[in-house]
Amino acid sequence: MSTLLLLIDDEVVANRAYVEVLHAAGYEVEQRQDPDEAWSYLESHGSAIALVILDIMMKAGERYKGKPTRSGIDTGLFCLNELRGSYPNLPIIVLTNVANKDTLARVPETAQVHLEQKPKCQPSRLVGVVRRLLSDAGKEGGA
Amino acid sequence: MKVGVQTIIWGPRPADFCAMCDSIRDAGYLGVEVFQRPEVLGSIEKLLRVLEDRDLELIGLAGGSLKQRMEFCGDYRPGYLYVENWNDSESREAIRKGFTLALHPHLYTQIHRAEDARQLLLAHPELKFLPDTAHLSVAHDDPVAVICENYDRIIAVHFKDWVSDFGRSPHRYARGFVELGQGQIDIAAVLRELKARSFEGWIIAEQDYSRTTPEDSISKSAAWLVSQQLELRSRPPRPATSSLGLSYEAPEASVSQCDTIAFLQACARAGSARIDSCWATLCGAFSQLLPSQLITLWSCNQAEQLLMLVATDPHFCPTSSITLDVGETLTRETLLSQFVQLIDLEGDAARHSPEHELAKGTGAKWLVSIPVMNVWNPHQVWLVVNCFRNTSELPISKDDLFEFGRYAGMAASAAVAEHCSAAATRISALAERSKAESQFLNELAELTASVVGCEAASVFLLDPSGEKLVLKASTGLTLSNNAAQSYSKGDDFIWTALDRNQVLLVRNARERKDYSRSIMEEVGSPQLHQYLCAPLVHSGTQALGVIRCRNKQVTTSSSVSRSFNDEDVAVLEAIAQAVVPHLQMIRINEQRIDMLDRLTHELRAPLTVVRNAVDVIGCVQGIRALLPYDYLDDILSWTTLMDRLITNADVLSRTSPPPLEIERIYLVKGVIAPAVRQVEPLLQERKFSSKQITYDAFVSIPRIHVDRNYWQQIVFNLLSNAIKYAYKDVDAFRIEISSAHIAPSYYIYFRDWGPGVNIGLEERIFEDRFRSGDARVSVAGQGIGLWVVRRLVQAHNGTVTLTKNAAPCEFTIVLPDYLSKKGPHLSDTRR
Numbered sequence: 001m002s003t004l005l006l007l008i009d010d011e012v013v014a015n016r017a018y019v020e021v022l023h024a025a026g027y028e029v030e031q032r033q034d035p036d037e038a039w040s041y042l043e044s045h046g047s048a049i050a051l052v053i054l055d056i057m058m059k060a061g062e063r064y065k066g067k068p069t070r071s072g073i074d075t076g077l078f079c080l081n082e083l084r085g086s087y088p089n090l091p092i093i094v095l096t097n098v099a100n101k102d103t104l105a106r107v108p109e110t111a112q113v114h115l116e117q118k119p120k121c122q123p124s125r126l127v128g129v130v131r132r133l134l135s136d137a138g139k140e141g142g143a
Numbered sequence: 144m145k146v147g148v149q150t151i152i153w154g155p156r157p158a159d160f161c162a163m164c165d166s167i168r169d170a171g172y173l174g175v176e177v178f179q180r181p182e183v184l185g186s187i188e189k190l191l192r193v194l195e196d197r198d199l200e201l202i203g204l205a206g207g208s209l210k211q212r213m214e215f216c217g218d219y220r221p222g223y224l225y226v227e228n229w230n231d232s233e234s235r236e237a238i239r240k241g242f243t244l245a246l247h248p249h250l251y252t253q254i255h256r257a258e259d260a261r262q263l264l265l266a267h268p269e270l271k272f273l274p275d276t277a278h279l280s281v282a283h284d285d286p287v288a289v290i291c292e293n294y295d296r297i298i299a300v301h302f303k304d305w306v307s308d309f310g311r312s313p314h315r316y317a318r319g320f321v322e323l324g325q326g327q328i329d330i331a332a333v334l335r336e337l338k339a340r341s342f343e344g345w346i347i348a349e350q351d352y353s354r355t356t357p358e359d360s361i362s363k364s365a366a367w368l369v370s371q372q373l374e375l376r377s378r379p380p381r382p383a384t385s386s387l388g389l390s391y392e393a394p395e396a397s398v399s400q401c402d403t404i405a406f407l408q409a410c411a412r413a414g415s416a417r418i419d420s421c422w423a424t425l426c427g428a429f430s431q432l433l434p435s436q437l438i439t440l441w442s443c444n445q446a447e448q449l450l451m452l453v454a455t456d457p458h459f460c461p462t463s464s465i466t467l468d469v470g471e472t473l474t475r476e477t478l479l480s481q482f483v484q485l486i487d488l489e490g491d492a493a494r495h496s497p498e499h500e501l502a503k504g505t506g507a508k509w510l511v512s513i514p515v516m517n518v519w520n521p522h523q524v525w526l527v528v529n530c531f532r533n534t535s536e537l538p539i540s541k542d543d544l545f546e547f548g549r550y551a552g553m554a555a556s557a558a559v560a561e562h563c564s565a566a567a568t569r570i571s572a573l574a575e576r577s578k579a580e581s582q583f584l585n586e587l588a589e590l591t592a593s594v595v596g597c598e599a600a601s602v603f604l605l606d607p608s609g610e611k612l613v614l615k616a617s618t619g620l621t622l623s624n625n626a627a628q629s630y631s632k633g634d635d636f637i638w639t640a641l642d643r644n645q646v647l648l649v650r651n652a653r654e655r656k657d658y659s660r661s662i663m664e665e666v667g668s669p670q671l672h673q674y675l676c677a678p679l680v681h682s683g684t685q686a687l688g689v690i691r692c693r694n695k696q697v698t699t700s701s702s703v704s705r706s707f708n709d710e711d712v713a714v715l716e717a718i719a720q721a722v723v724p725h726l727q728m729i730r731i732n733e734q735r736i737d738m739l740d741r742l743t744h745e746l747r748a749p750l751t752v753v754r755n756a757v758d759v760i761g762c763v764q765g766i767r768a769l770l771p772y773d774y775l776d777d778i779l780s781w782t783t784l785m786d787r788l789i790t791n792a793d794v795l796s797r798t799s800p801p802p803l804e805i806e807r808i809y810l811v812k813g814v815i816a817p818a819v820r821q822v823e824p825l826l827q828e829r830k831f832s833s834k835q836i837t838y839d840a841f842v843s844i845p846r847i848h849v850d851r852n853y854w855q856q857i858v859f860n861l862l863s864n865a866i867k868y869a870y871k872d873v874d875a876f877r878i879e880i881s882s883a884h885i886a887p888s889y890y891i892y893f894r895d896w897g898p899g900v901n902i903g904l905e906e907r908i909f910e911d912r913f914r915s916g917d918a919r920v921s922v923a924g925q926g927i928g929l930w931v932v933r934r935l936v937q938a939h940n941g942t943v944t945l946t947k948n949a950a951p952c953e954f955t956i957v958l959p960d961y962l963s964k965k966g967p968h969l970s971d972t973r974r
Contacts, residue, residue, distance in 0.1 A: 014748055017755035057744050068581070073740050097747035099793045100740050118751040119786045122758035
């Protein structure tokens with residue numbers, strides 16, 4: 001059975017290469033475009049998800065409506081905090097085009113969370129990062 | 144139209160009344176509206192003679208009570224008697240006796256706004272109207288509209304100018320009065336309206352006090368009136384001063400020099416103290432001057448006709464605040480007469496007064512009530528000092544006591560001004576250190592509560608729809624879990640403050656219809672429900688929000704007030720005035736950051752797609768061999784270059800130093816080599832080779848704690864500059880990078896053999912967007928590369944300077960050598 005990854009990112013076409021290369025590496029990737037859809041999926045499939053890849057800039061949806069997301073610029077950070085609280089053992093890769101260092105500094109680099117910036121993190125590199133995090137978490141699977 | 148002047152600018156007792164009139168005549172005015180009280184003027188006959196001697200007309204009388212003026216006039220009927228407070232019986236008597244009363248709306252009196260005057264004008268058809276351009280404007284009335292609406296009742300118009308620098312609070316607003324044409328009131332529009340209607344009455348230039356001399360101020364105002372094509376008198380030869388001239392001679396002082404000096408010293412101390420300490424000091428000073436059984440200091444709110452106890456001598460400690468209705472007090476005589484009163488506390492009229500009650504147990508039988516006049520508003524009583532004594536004998540004359548009251552007024556003005564100024568300065572400092580709006584607002588709430596001295600302070604901002612005021616920050620406030628965090632338009636009195644664009648003082652919120660239920664959800668609902676609300680309005684029109692204070696706190700043992708008073712209004716207004724521009728700047732900056740974040744995100748997105756596609760294509764077996772040129776690597780190089788440029792723009796936009804992600808790296812492997820690879824496209828453009836860029840092994844610099852990405856940016860920018868400006872001769876192109884360690888610093892040298900930098904521009908090249916004339920013509924670019932380099936080097940506690948202008952051109956970066964052991968700052972994140 002393939003290892004299931006959840007990709008939370010509103011850009012579908014732009015992520016196509018990531019998804020295809022991860023598929024080719026043997027991972028199953030489910031993409032959800034906003035936090036509401038993502039949490040709905042998590043609530044039903046949470047235990048099956050081995051790793052989350054999370055963007056930062058996306059619409060806040062109903063879940064983070066009252067939060068200071070700067071109209072969606074920082075939505076992913078609220079999602080990240082909630083994921084860490086609800087799924088403390090779930091590896092998370094924050095994969096973003098955001099260049100703001102202040103925002104990026106709010107992504108904690110821990111054993112659970114890893115930051116990658118999109119222009120530098122090409123699909124082949126992402127596969128490597130996914131493998132390493134899954135291995136560190138003892139969740140080896142896929143290719 | 145005829146032009147006259149109001150004599151208030153010379154104060155209640157001009158040193159030489161005749162000289163005053165000479166100045167008025169010399170300035171070109173044709174008439175006077177007299178402010179000075181009848182007891183100063185002597186008799187109506189003398190007054191008329193003095194004016195006639197100088198060819199000046201008596202326009203009207205403004206000083207003293209209506210009764211006093213009627214007695215003064217006898218059978219004479221001046222143009223009008225000025226009225227700013229309405230006493231029905233006195234006014235009716237005056238009208239019955241054939242006097243003309245001119246109603247003048249005046250801030251913080253019973254006739255505060257045009258609407259108050261309108262009611263009286265409707266009720267009394269014989270009343271005339273005397274509008275004032277500044278009082279109407281400051282009260283948010285439109286002087287032109289008011290004049291049009293009441294034109295047929297207008298007997299004269301006060302032309303007064305004003306600046307909003309000191310706010311609109313009751314005791315400070317008058318400080319904003321200035322010479323005509325120097326302020327922000329559109330008096331010219333009023334004049335146009337009067338001219339259009341062929342107004343034939345008096346225009347009276349008025350200014351309550353002068354920052355220079357009265358003569359200078361009235362001359363300046365006269366000059367402005369002339370510039371508006373109004374005819375003033377051309378100056379006639381100066382006649383000899385009449386021997387019947389009227390002058391006021393100060394009586395011999397009844398106080399010793401020592402006592403006077405001691406009092407003045409106390410006033411100086413009071414003037415530089417916190418407001419509550421100022422009141423206590425003034426109370427103490429009067430206690431020394433006029434020993435009494437009890438001394439109390441009261442703040443006057445003339446608009447609400449209230450007296451609030453603000454200080455007493457130490458042995459009297461009331462357990463709660465004391466606020467009196469002026470009409471029920473003996474002190475009202477002091478307010479009406481604006482002079483010292485000696486009142487029998489045992490008289491019939493006094494027995495049921497609050498002062499009689501206060502005197503119980505003290506043995507006091509007499510009340511000496513001393514007005515403390517507002518320095519900026521000569522006919523406004525700011526404070527009253529009530530001295531309860533057991534004798535009617537006064538060791539000090541009333542005139543001298545009045546003067547001491549004036550000194551106390553100066554001290555009070557200084558204390559309030561200092562308090563307001565200090566609050567504004569603290570706001571500026573707070574804004575400078577705030578990184579985000581939320582931090583600024585949270586600290587603002589704390590600061591407001593501390594400065595105003597209240598139990599709780601909250602900051603509400605308008606939401607984007609403009610229909611809700613949202614609670615953004617508070618201190619001292621505990622709301623229940625389901626309490627509303629916002630008030631819809633009209634839902635609460637904080638909206639009233641915003642709509643009126645004026646500080647709102649609410650003495651008992653529960654009695655108001657616009658008291659939102661939300662306030663009732665405050666946990667541990669307070670005993671009192673007093674609120675002070677200051678609107679945050681930008682440029683007089685753009686509403687931003689409201690600052691709200693709840694319940695004043697007692698601060699010192701000798702200060703008793705637990706009510707907000709006019710000084711709190713003044714300081715809260717000063718805070719609000721200081722907040723607005725900073726809030727705007729923070730918001731603009733945040734909006735700029737948000738916009739930049741979106742922009743860089745949008746720019747990076749297609750780069751990501753392209754690079755990802757190249758990555759996928761590159762995995763196709765044998766693809767590179769099929770291509771005549773390594774286009775795939777080319778795409779990666781150029782897209783990396785684009786990403787660098789986007790990062791440059793990102794750094795450029797930040798006003799604060801960029802946060803660092805520290806790694807311990809070798810500069811050659813981690814920074815210089817990658818940067819050289821990244822400039823490959825630029826080298827190719829110029830037909831240079833990367834072999835023409837050489838660097839040593841950097842053996843003198845071990846691994847150091849730096850931000851790798853920023854250092855690649857630094858090296859990239861220096862290299863790309865050198866490439867851009869290099870000579871066309873391919874063989875001449877050369878760049879060398881070398882290093883050294885001379886404790887306590889590391890040195891990194893960038894040398895290129897291009898045209899270099901002109902002498903005199905060594906520092907300017909590091910300025911944002913600076914480009915020399917040659918560069919602007921011949922080389923593409925924005926002039927930000929070196930500015931970014933310096934910012935990023937400085938973020939590592941380093942320096943970068945041009946150490947040689949040409950042949951070679953040399954940049955030297957100096958870094959502290961402790962970077963081999965730790966990062967530049969404690970707060971740096973580590974990756």
